[in-house]
Amino acid sequence: MTSAPPREAGGRGAGRRRTELAAFLRSRRERITPDDVGMPPGPRRRTPGLRREEVAQLAGVGVTWYTWLEQGRPINASTQVLDAVARTLRLDGAEREHLYLLAEVPEPASGEAAGLPEDLQSILDALDPTPASVTNDRCDVLAWNAAYAAIFPHLVNAAPCERNSMWMALTLPPCCNPIENLAEEAPMHVAVFRHRYSRHMNEPAWKDMLRRLHAASPLFTRLWAEHEVALPGPRTKVFRHAAVGLIRTRTTHMDITASPGTRLIVYTPTDDESRERIARLMEDPGAAVPDHTH
Known part of the structure; x- marks a missing residue:
């Protein structure tokens, strides 16, 4: 009652x-x-x-x-x-x-970025023009540099509760989804997420994230049902930006020992053309802004 x-x-x-x-x-x-x-x-x-x-x-x-x-x-x-x-x-x-x-409820701080080492943003900025970000186990994006923001404007401009790379990859419609090789990357995304989920399955934020993904993404539901698990590691990731075309990168993950459960991810361009395209986006911030929203 x-x-x-x-x-x-x-x-x-x-x-x-x-x-x-x-x-x-x-x-x-x-x-x-x-x-x-x-x-x-x-x-x-x-x-x-x-x-x-x-x-x-x-x-x-x-x-x-x-x-x-x-x-x-x-x-x-x-x-x-x-x-x-x-x-x-x-x-x-x-x-x-x-x-x-x-509703007279204090809005929470954006993600968990407040708990990161104070020098980490300077490290991210020093990596420009190589895109880099800091994420937690749940794939929340906690910090980033200008090159990363230029490639992923939808993600960095999202509300803190939606600033999540899994959410971006599996819920953005094709017109705005930056992941060109999603057919290859989506299964790995979900497999790594399941591996991490086993350590957090009783936490409300993880339960909420899982429920939201099931509700929003049939692709996630199908892949989740396969029960694949994987460890994170170097990956070739290809992104498409409406203003410059394809950007090919190789990712490197580095755990941040001062902030357990977080990692620095560096997206190294694999060819000169991709480097030039990132540079063009950084030189023209207006080109990196989405031309529409959902």
Whole structure:
């Protein structure tokens, strides 16, 4: 049985905030169609977008809880649950921040970058124009240099909760997906992720990541069912950028002992043409900006 929401507190200002929160969530829900999230349209709808129960299902939260949230009732919301709602409603960075402010929940710091050694960004910057990044076991991208940002603008400009190389590789549509050899790389991505998952399977953030990938990527679900495991290692990775074409690299992984569970990944261009194309992107930052968003 669902308990009643707590009594309203906080005065007139809190009431206005909850009214605004209710209207904001409703407007974001109504702009997403069932087809957008791979759900059948079902019987004739009274609302132009998703139903409340569909948002709750996709976000992995209770229908009653989400209904109360959208009604502006004074309920408690965790950052993890708000993140799930934000992803389901496809909120961009500004919208996500707005949601947290209206829900009166402090927005979490971006990823785990605060725990990295203080000299690491200087090391990344010194590697320019060779692309490099720092990731954790879950594939969250925690830090990067300018060359990396030039190749992967969708990734570095994403909300912190979506700044993840697995998410990018397996959910971006073909028009924006930078991985040219995805057919080769996707199975290895998933196999390495499964190997790491075995050490973290009881952690909420890992459970949430697994649920989101299953919901968003049929390719991930198919590969996950194969139960392949692999260790990370050097790989030839080919990327395509709309402004310059193909960029061929060889990756090198180096564990960061001062921050267990994180690693420095360096993408070394394998030919002069790829080096020249990275240089062109760095010289013209406007060319690296995506021409559209999803």
